[in-house]
Amino acid sequence: MHFTGRTWRPPYEADSCIIELTSGCTWNKCNFCSLYKQEAFGLTTLEKFEVDLQEIKSLQPNARRLFLTGANPFALSYETLKPYVLxxxxxxxxxxxIAMFASIRDIKNKDVWQLKKLRAMGVNGLSIGVESGDDTTLALAGKGYTSYDILEQCRKLEEANIEYYFVYMTGLAGKNNGYRNAINSARLFSQLNPYFISIDALTLFSDTKLYTMAQEGIFIPAGEHERLKELQVFIQNLKIRMHLFANSNSNFYPIAAYLPKEREYVISEIEQIMETFTEEEMLSYRDGLKSLG
Known part of the structure; x- marks a missing residue:
């Protein structure tokens, strides 16, 4: 298999066959991320892609799900992506x-008819790190799009019947801003139909812009209890039927729930976590994280 640079896949794609389509990130400007800072965006040749497909076929001839690696392979134009998918x-x-990471920006360069064609070819399961649905937080994070863009572009995916998943990040709005972020994000997401939402908690690493901003006092990180309160508010205000997972390494305590059925249970569970563990205990856990892999 041909892999270059950072190879990254979501926890929920653990059972998928993994193949590289792109490397690096077309954006590389998110203030909290340094995963692909040292990599230029690149596209695997069709010849290498076929060699890797042949290897997968020899090992997993009945594979039903394929995950294309790279920070955002969906950034490729319809015409560029088409021969690989076929x-x-x-x-x-x-x-x-055929699943992959995607950004809201990557959907903009595709018309609905093109999205429908890609869906017919097997493209389904886009992991979208929106991180927030609050415009102030999106700007702080350097995402390069607005809440309206999220609404507009994800409705195109829904029209094309392409399944997609959101990542929401607690703590990203900074100290005393979690409530606003949770309310606005839940309000926006409730107008859409993500198949599930995965929750990460902001962890500042020294090679990110947001870390530098924190060192300079420009950004004040939210405390651990505030992040959990933010998660409670977010869950309380989501008005859609979906699965929610807060079980990545960045979360102090793993939580999973099906909403709205398990809403009150999971809110109570979060409350119990806050009553059981001190701010210092949770902060010690976060300080010990060297990576989110």
Missing amino acids: TVRDYLIKCQH
Whole structure:
């Protein structure tokens, strides 16, 4: 298999076959992220892609789900992405889902008819790190789009029947801003239909712009209890039926729930965590995180 640079996939894609389509990130300007800072964006040649597909076929001929690596392979234009997606079926005849990371920016360069064509070719399961639905927080994070863009572009995915997943990040709005971020994000997400929402908690690493801003006093991080209160408010105000997962390494305590059925249970569970563990205990856990892998 040909892999270059950082190879990263979401926890929920652990059972998918992994293949590289791109490397690096087309944006590389998110203030909290340094995953791809040292990598230029690049596209795997179709020849290498086919060699890797042949290897997957030899090991997993009945593979039903394929995850394309790279920070945002969906940034590729429809015409560039099309031959790669079509080639998958030449090798993996039973593959039903071709999933990948995507940004809201990446959807803008595709018309609905193109999205429908990609869906028919098997593209389904876009992991979108929106991080927030609050405009002030999105600007602070350097995401390069607004809440309206999220609404507009995800509705295109829904029209094309492409399944997508959101990542929401607690603590990203900074101290005393978690409530606003949670309310505005829940209000926006409730107008859409993400298949599930995965929760991360902001962890500042020294090679990020947000870390530098914190050192300079420009950004004041939210405390651990405030992050959990933010998560409670977010869950309380989500008005859609979906799965929610807060079980990545960045979360002090793993939580999963199906909303709205388990809403009150998970809110109570978070309350119990805050009553059981001190701010210092939770902060010690976060300070011990060297990476989110």
